Amino acid sequence: MESTLHTRQKLDETDLAIIGRVEEDFDVSLETLADELDLSKSAVHYRLNKLKDSGVIKGVSADVDPLAFGLEMVAITDVSVTHESGYSENIGEELNELAGVERVYYTMGDVDFVVVSRVQTRDQLNDLIDQIVALEGVNETSSKFVMQEFDADSSLVSNLTDEARQAVLDASKR
Amino acid sequence: MESTLHTRQKLDETDLAIIGRVEEDFDVSLETLADELDLSKSAVHYRLNKLKDSGVIKGVSADVDPLAFGLEMVAITDVSVTHESGYSENIGEELNELAGVERVYYTMGDVDFVVVSRVQTRDQLNDLIDQIVALEGVNETSSKFVMQEFDADSSLVSNLTDEARQAVLDASKR
């Protein structure tokens, strides 16, 4: 069976190694990377640039500790919407733009949206849920508190199954 | 009412401006930042270092496009566990370490874990769910497909409510 993986950019093991590294820590020096990969600094830099230009690396960002802002409370809110109108396309955007909302998923199933939000206090969470309910087209919400988060491994490459990793490499062999 | 916000690091408006900027794009030059904030390059650099040392900025990482790896499928899986044993502490870690699992939340409520996973194919998702079910202590799972994601705004500072933002600044005035 033919893989449906249509790679915009051919990637080899070296690319995956570079990506995996800078995904965890972009503050690694070119020299360290070059040493680890047995490449010249220029070669590493060349590949990094290509990965950025081709969009494989969408950008570089600082990771901020939510606790430094007192954002100690995380909630997951299931939102169901009325399906009669064509609202659902906009509602996702509206949810995403509410202050405190970190991530919005539009899902198949009885629940339409899953909203992950991060706030400082219960009051802020209540306000947020009120705002969600007030959105036009929102039918019902149900929230649960998050007691603990596990997201230590934010790296996509280290998170690939062997099969998935192979599919990426195979797609580049053409 | 006294805020429970115990800030490790005092933050002023300039800090928030810097953080907000590098959270979106760390590839901005010191000079650009300095110009935008009417500061010297050294001052910006000094503050950035302090923010890193104090842990407000946990690190810098490259953001990789999942689609470049063919990871076009996202699922949210609710996992309930048997509560008799003390397994639940470990199960979170075990879930998080499964290949394809992006994020794990341990929640209060009838569902115990919410697992967000990203894979290439339905087969990979089936495998993953099989692995989840096979974990000792896992009772029941229920998955839904994600049709669309909204996470354009990955910046914590731009995501703060006015109230939350004020709480951060106020906590530093002491």
Added chain:
DNA sequence: AATGAAATCGACCAGCA
């Protein structure tokens, strides 16, 4: 696609308010 040299930018330091 990768290299080495030249130009540019960021990291660090001593000193100052």
Added chain:
DNA sequence: TGCTGGTCGATTTCATT
């Protein structure tokens, strides 16, 4: 403690292979 200006080292760029 926060910032300055200058130096050194690292990164980016580019002509070349």
